[in-house]
Amino acid sequence: MTVSSALSDQEVAAIRADFPILGRRLEGGRPLVYLDTGATSQRPRVVIDAMRDFSENHNAAVHRGAHTLAGEATDAFEDARAAIAAFVGAAPAELVFTSGATGAINLLTAALGAASAGRGQDPSHRFAILPGDRIVVTQAEHHSNLVPWQELAARTGAELAWLRAGPDGRLRLDDLATAINARTRLVAFTHASNVTGAITDVAVMVAAARRAGALTVLDAAQSAPHLPLDLSALGVDFAAFSAHKMLGPNGIGGLYGRIELLEALPPGLTGGSMVEIVTMREATFLPPPHRFEAGTQAVTQAVGWAAAVGYLDALGMERVAAHEHALTARLLEGVARIDGVRVLGPADATDRLGAVALDLAGVHPHDVGQYLDAQGIAVRVGHHCAQPVHRALGVVASTRASLGLYNTAAEVDQFLGALDQVRSYFGVGR
Amino acid sequence: MSSLDVMYQELILDHARHPHGRGLAESFDGESFQVNPTCGDRIQLRVGLRAAPAPGGEPGAQPGDGGEPGALVLESVSWDGQGCSISQASASMMKDLVEGKDLAAVEAVAGAFAELMRSRGRGVDQAAAESLEDAIALEGVSRYPMRVKCALLGWMALKDAAAKAAAGDASPARIPEGI
Structure with a gap:
């Protein structure tokens, strides 16, 4: 996949403006960082x-x-x-x-x-x-x-x-x-x-x-x-x-x-x-x-x-895929640098979509999700309606960030920054 | 003329009141039974076929009328059914239009009629329009997509019955018990 085919920053900004809910402010005026598209995607104005x-x-x-x-x-x-x-x-x-x-x-x-x-x-x-x-x-x-x-x-x-x-x-x-x-x-x-x-x-x-x-x-x-x-x-x-x-x-x-x-x-x-x-x-x-x-x-x-x-x-699915592929690579590289993270799934972005489920050593996914939510970051926690694959990978539940075409590199970085704080917040591993 | 008056032209209402071909023939080479699922209207239709005569056969045969030697000609179309004025008039006009044509010509005229029905009021080219004779009067139906099925009901039965007849299947059409 070539970088040139991906969406530009300006295009992603224009896409975000098409989704009214992405302008939502959460408690304390925090912007919404929506990383739960794998569960349900948001809707552009044309759909509404x-x-x-x-x-x-x-x-x-x-x-x-x-x-x-x-x-x-x-x-x-x-x-x-x-x-x-x-x-x-x-x-x-x-x-x-x-x-x-x-x-x-x-x-x-x-x-x-x-x-x-x-x-x-x-x-x-x-x-x-x-x-x-x-x-x-x-x-x-x-x-x-x-x-x-x-x-x-x-x-x-x-x-x-x-x-x-x-x-x-x-x-x-x-x-x-x-x-x-x-x-x-x-x-x-x-x-x-x-x-x-x-x-x-x-x-x-x-x-x-x-x-x-x-x-x-x-x-x-x-x-x-x-x-x-x-x-x-x-x-x-x-x-x-x-x-x-x-x-x-x-x-x-x-x-x-x-x-x-x-x-x-x-x-x-x-x-x-x-x-x-x-x-x-x-x-x-x-x-x-x-x-x-x-x-x-x-x-x-x-x-x-x-x-x-x-x-x-109108955007072109090739370009949507290229954009999400680049974000997925950034997300996977980022979580690999965080102590205690184990990714449930392929560690690199080849032949892989941007649903990244992970286990954070010593912290239950519900607690991870609660901490992230307080930062305005929406992820999914639990077994994601797929108990057997969790069991096969030796866990009961996980925390999943999943990307959509409207996500940005800055949002991925914000998620990584917050995830990096979770274990110390809960007094684990440091 | 309003769209409504265009759809319900006097010619159409005449055919609906006095339909041609109504009343099933005793013998047939192919039979079909079709319903319009939207309203429950139905038609039972029978066709008879004959082979076109060999060259120099029947005196007074017109070129294109009766088909190529050896081609199958639609000799008779008869039907019975219940339906709205559009479905009844369409079956009546269809009978006049297709009887005596060979099956290739029937298929061509059926194609022209289907195109007319899909035209959303835009009509069809002059050659197709002329080939449809009285049935061109049904052009107004194409402005009402929900009524197109009514006009096509008889044509669906004809297509099915003719295909069965051409395949040598003279079995009676299956009509559900208790309908």
Whole structure:
């Protein structure tokens, strides 16, 4: 990655001015240093304005009714789908709106469960997961890409297997050949860990899954806001991601599925808006994506999310990634100089995102977070919805600073300065 | 003329009141059943095919009418259904437009109609407009995106029934019990 492609200081200053919340002052007039983008990102004014405009001028139920507002709202909803799909390298019909990445993975497991129970037309039989089949996940998963697979395995009688993480948090790809056996039907893995920041070698995972004839499911919730993302080029079968991690609102996310798979898959959720003909006995279902969108959708949020991807697109994800990469390198170099810090994840910025979780010897993460908060610095403390990877790395919880496109080198330095004071404040190690 | 009056031209209301092709033929080569999920409107449509005559066959055959020798010609279109005036008029106009054309010509005219419906009131080029005959009167529907599905309902059934007929599938369309 070349330095020249990164955002300039002036551009970052202009970006910061687009985010009203970054002007917030905390107790004592302290400016906010927001290092918790991995949990949820902040929203630029264009996102807030798009949702306000929709609410004030176009709000109506979509895909029903024939009045003017119904038409405008439907157009806004479907235009949003097209924009978000294009942003992740998908066709519009390949993007199903869900409540978030968790909603997306649960929708998929529900649909696969339905196929396993014999629902759907003939082509859906290929999705059936049978007793003795294998579902493979990894030790680096967020709970949202682990627990639904545990449940599906329990419902179908399939065996759950997983790829372990090494001491640096990276997946042990050498174990792939044993983890993915001939009975493996599906491999679900994260594009980037929300704890270690390690970026998964998707090509290697996809190739191994394909050799076994297994489907692939990518958790792109962490990568979508930080890397150029082209799901069709990555060759995964399904993917999940969330608006609220990529400058959009909460309450909406997406399930990507290759169109020929979505066309064959039975619905996971059923009800209104996803049917063609309903009698007292049975129903027929719409084609994708609407087959998977039962009930009233989060239309206002879809409009906001489209504004968010428009904002990211205008900056260019290559440049966003280059900016965050430079900050990540600065952050990792800085914490390496602080006594008692152990980084949970790769120690350098290569193939790594700017989520940096660390253990500070002798101080509980909650106490670290409290001290930093008093300096106006927002980080996440706890297990970050990823208990197994913490356990694999020998800790229960950690303190995580996670970067976004609006962060600056000065903020990273402020975090480093404050972190350096934590152990002495708590009377540890000096 | 207001947009509303443009959509509900007298020609359209005439077709809706006295639809052509309504009443299902006894025998058919392909059948389709389609619904508009927004409103529950539905159509059951049947087509009959015949092979175009060999050169010098039928006296008085017009070039382009009846198709290339050996091509499949849409001999009959009949339908039954429930729907709004737009869906009924569109199916009626479609019947007049496609009957007697070979399947390639039917596909071309179906493409022109779909383009007209997507045009958001901008219309289509003159050649496409002329190819649509009476159905060009439905141009006003394209200003109402929520009604485009109504105008396309019959055309969806035609596409499906013709494809089945061409593939030799003369099985009855599946119609859910109790509808």
